[in-house]
Amino acid sequence: MKRTAVLIISCLLLVGFTCAIVVAAEETAAPQQVKPKEIKIDRNYDGIAERTEVYDAKGAVTRIESDVNADGKIDEWVYYENGVPVKGEKDLNADGKPDTTLIYDAKGVVIRTEADANGDGKIDEWVYYENGKPVRAEKDTNKDGTPDTWIKY
Secondary structure, X not given: OEEEEEEEXXXXXXXXXXXXXXXXXXXXXXXXXXXXXXXXXXXXXXXXXXXXEEEOOOOOEEEEEEOOOOOXXXXXXXXXXXXXXXXXXXXXXXXXXXXXXXXXXXXXXXXXXXEOOOOOOOOOEXXXXXXXXXXXXXXXXXXXXOOOEEEEO
């Protein structure tokens, strides 16, 4: 895009005359790239954002927070590196704290989830995935921290 700038230079001569010199110059201005820092989305049109996307200075997403059940509280967080998800967290019991963690591979595909299914603050369920589908699960039903139930899918 070319813009023309006009410069007006006024001068006062010793004899009391004034003069104006008009100079026109063309400059080429490169279009400026504007990248968002944050985007909020109201998916159900109730005036409250159910999704917030956070971006770094390069314009790559770093975090997405969502209110999946539309109760007004964030209950899902996904963290990104280089535009690929690396970790996710979910609050399934609506207590405001994550109780399920999703772990992703380098391509952004879920490879494992870990959950506190009974709400005691300790991980007691593990699900392992291949090609985005669950293949086996482990559960700790007696609360000793190690699996005692194994499930194959």
